[in-house]
Amino acid sequence: MPVGTQATVKGLAQRDLEELGVQILLANTYHLFLRPGHELIQRMGGLHQFMSWRNAILTDSGGFQVFSLSGLRKITDHGVVFQSHLDGDLHTFTPESTVDVQLALGSDILMALDECPEYPVSHEYARESIERTLRWARQAHEHYLRRMGTSPTRHALFPIVQGSMFADLRRRCAESLVQLQTDGYAIGGLSVGEPRHLSLEMVEATEDLLPRDRPRYAMGVGMPAELPEYVARGIDMMDCVLPSRNARNGYLFTSQGRIIIKHARYKDDPRPVDENCGCYTCSRYSRAYLRHLFQSGEILYAVLATRHNIRRYLDIMREIRQAILSDSFPTYLRTIRLTSDDSE
Numbered sequence: 001m002p003v004g005t006q007a008t009v010k011g012l013a014q015r016d017l018e019e020l021g022v023q024i025l026l027a028n029t030y031h032l033f034l035r036p037g038h039e040l041i042q043r044m045g046g047l048h049q050f051m052s053w054r055n056a057i058l059t060d061s062g063g064f065q066v067f068s069l070s071g072l073r074k075i076t077d078h079g080v081v082f083q084s085h086l087d088g089d090l091h092t093f094t095p096e097s098t099v100d101v102q103l104a105l106g107s108d109i110l111m112a113l114d115e116c117p118e119y120p121v122s123h124e125y126a127r128e129s130i131e132r133t134l135r136w137a138r139q140a141h142e143h144y145l146r147r148m149g150t151s152p153t154r155h156a157l158f159p160i161v162q163g164s165m166f167a168d169l170r171r172r173c174a175e176s177l178v179q180l181q182t183d184g185y186a187i188g189g190l191s192v193g194e195p196r197h198l199s200l201e202m203v204e205a206t207e208d209l210l211p212r213d214r215p216r217y218a219m220g221v222g223m224p225a226e227l228p229e230y231v232a233r234g235i236d237m238m239d240c241v242l243p244s245r246n247a248r249n250g251y252l253f254t255s256q257g258r259i260i261i262k263h264a265r266y267k268d269d270p271r272p273v274d275e276n277c278g279c280y281t282c283s284r285y286s287r288a289y290l291r292h293l294f295q296s297g298e299i300l301y302a303v304l305a306t307r308h309n310i311r312r313y314l315d316i317m318r319e320i321r322q323a324i325l326s327d328s329f330p331t332y333l334r335t336i337r338l339t340s341d342d343s344e
């Protein structure tokens with residue numbers, strides 16, 4: 001899922017996303033709650049209409065941003081009081097209010113409010129924290145069921161497995177969340193500064209506990225070579241700002257590894273970014289031209305680069321789906337492990 005933090009995937013128009021075959025994107029509850037406000041978006045017909053996006057939208061609960069962006073925050077059992085990073089105003093998120101905000105946005109897949117502890121934390125803190133996340137998930141779920149009783153449209157709510165980097169806590173959290181029998185499950189608290197092998201181990205820890213017939217969503221991952229690793233551990237959905245953010249910073253992902261477009265070696269390189277890519281950028285423009293646009297700070301660079309990187313990520317997921325359908329996923333995974341270069 002490409003990330004559209006402010007109800008836009010930076011650099012791409014909705015038509016571009018549709019042409020790339022994007023079926024679902026992520027929008028950030030915290031940011032849209034603060035600006036322009038969920039009530040305004042609701043008055044404008046909901047997020048789908050506001051941003052002119054017909055396909056699915058997943059919203060996070062806002063919890064991660066409260067913990068990573070907000071200058072001041074106070075966690076109580078009731079919820080979290082936080083200070084806006086925009087103007088310093090105080091706001092409160094509760095398990096119930098974040099369901100209401102996400103429903104006002106008209107999100108298709110909602111996340112339950114969770115606490116996302118920083119890394120590292122003690123086992124003791126992480127244990128207290130998952131108890132809070134579990135209580136919040138139950139409250140959010142009850143509120144969601146009440147709201148769905150009168151809702152003309154169908155929405156899903158995913159609770160989030162937390163537990164920092166402790167496999168026993170991850171398992172305890174997943175076992176309790178599964179009792180809610182929700183439409184899907186998210187795995188959060190990854191990509192918070194931990195070594196990459198730990199993120200994979202934490203996903204592995206709950207692999208046998210989460211129901212096989214419900215989607216599993218690993219939040220905020222990963223690098224191109226990691227996507228098949230997560231899928232190998234049962235993950236169905238992922239979101240990451242990497243393809244779009246790295247594109248703008250000059251990092252292009254290709255089937256042959258990463259390209260840093262500002263490097264002098266590309267200054268007169270007539271080849272496309274990736275000779276195996278069918279995207280608009282690769283079918284029309286050279287590395288030399290993209291490097292020139294990047295060096296000149298041209299807006300078109302961000303547009304073309306983002307378009308290519310999103311396409312690369314979607315192509316990887318397409319390759320994975322095909323490998324699974326043709327029963328060749330283990331071979332595919334082995335090839336990726338052999339050819340992927342760590343600098344990616």
Ligand SMILES: [Zn+2]
Binds near residue numbers: 273278282283308
């Ligand atoms: Zn391309």
